[in-house]
Amino acid sequence: MRLTQPQITQVWADRGYAGELVDWARDRLWLTLRIVSRPKGTAGFVVLPRRWKVERTIGWCMNARRNARDYERLPQHSEAHLNWALITMMTRRLTRKSPRTSHWTKKTP
Template identity: 35%
Template sequence: MQRRDGGFRSTWAKVGEPPPAVTLFAVVPRRWVVERTFAWLGRCRRRSKDYEYLRACSESAIYLTMAMLLVRRLARSAR
């Protein structure tokens, strides 16, 4: 997998050639969705730090956190 900047960051230009143009910022489509989800997970005390040793435990904690969010939203909308 190649980087968005073409892999030119932190590389030396050849002698006599100008350095390659590298964009410092590239908009990633719908990245805000992922960032928002990580923020929701970070609000849960258990998910705020990476305490889990096994990947399966960490995945289960994420499912539990998202289920708690869903139930809380359903209860709020049912009022």
Template identity: 40%
Template sequence: MSTDRYYPTDLTEEQWQVIAPLLPQPKKREGGPGRPPCHPRWIVNGILYVNKTGCQWRMVPKEYGCWNTIFDYFNRWQKQGVWSEVMEQLRQQERQRQGRLAEPSAGCADSQSVKAATQGNSIGYDGGKQVKGRKRHVLVDTLGLILAVVVTAANGDDRQGLKALLSCYFAKGVKRLRKIWVDGNYSGSPLQNWVARLKKTHKLKLERVEKTGPGFNLVKRRWVVERTFSWLFNYRRHSKDYERLTQNSEAMIQISMIHLLLKRLA
């Protein structure tokens, strides 16, 4: 298949050279009778097109191949943890490019409630934000790069979301993370006790940073994670939660961060 770029979301040759070693190779038998063999570059291009434009899978341009083959790869690689692993590898590369250690020692956590566009699983109502849908919990480093993401129903508790984030992040082994800045929603003795038990292994500390006044104001340290949420909204797939499964919602967020990192690294 040609390596020409059909749409602005398509990977450049330099970007492809960065991500190609991190992706599994498609099986040679796939593609089907009368179809061109699946090329991983065009599979990724098709997924990026959906992610950026917010279109339905069935409306993926034919230049990328059969839409259900592209979705199958998206779904399969999500189940295999490919998107999470690629995001982590690229994040480490970007930190090292900026003269930092691969793993951060400090980060910031927050959540964001968005409407759900489909009747999938884990749908709830956030009374505080008055939103029926899902809640995105993210943990970022001081550069705003995502360390972990968990999607729950919108009525999910922020403290439980933070526990899920930290469990997901530390599940891959011992990390350097020592301090996390959070807002007032992450309070209470149960969370502090849970973090204290985690501290015995990882020496982790939560530091609450409150707003200094009414209305909009730039909150020290926490503005980094708010900027990350604004980055995600540049990808229309995140204007609402369009996925039936929360795991696919998490994968779409990881793909957006992968695309942002590729632009920087290439």
């Protein structure tokens, strides 16, 4: 990732990636690796910051039936199918006649 996307300087990771990887990413890749963990004293399901955006996007990609399973032999084919699914999703949103209200955005009075 660092070779193809040098403008990325910060990455968020799950708690499982904490430890030596944070130092290694800083020293070798010049990346800031931020660990997203659960707030202390919480039980059950908790929406974690930044993580829900990734999970939501993966959910949107999985709506395309071909992306629900990994049938491809080459990673480039899988990447092309993901791009195809995201382009399809964005063109549908751009050509929508009326804007859809979302419960994720704040309503201004």
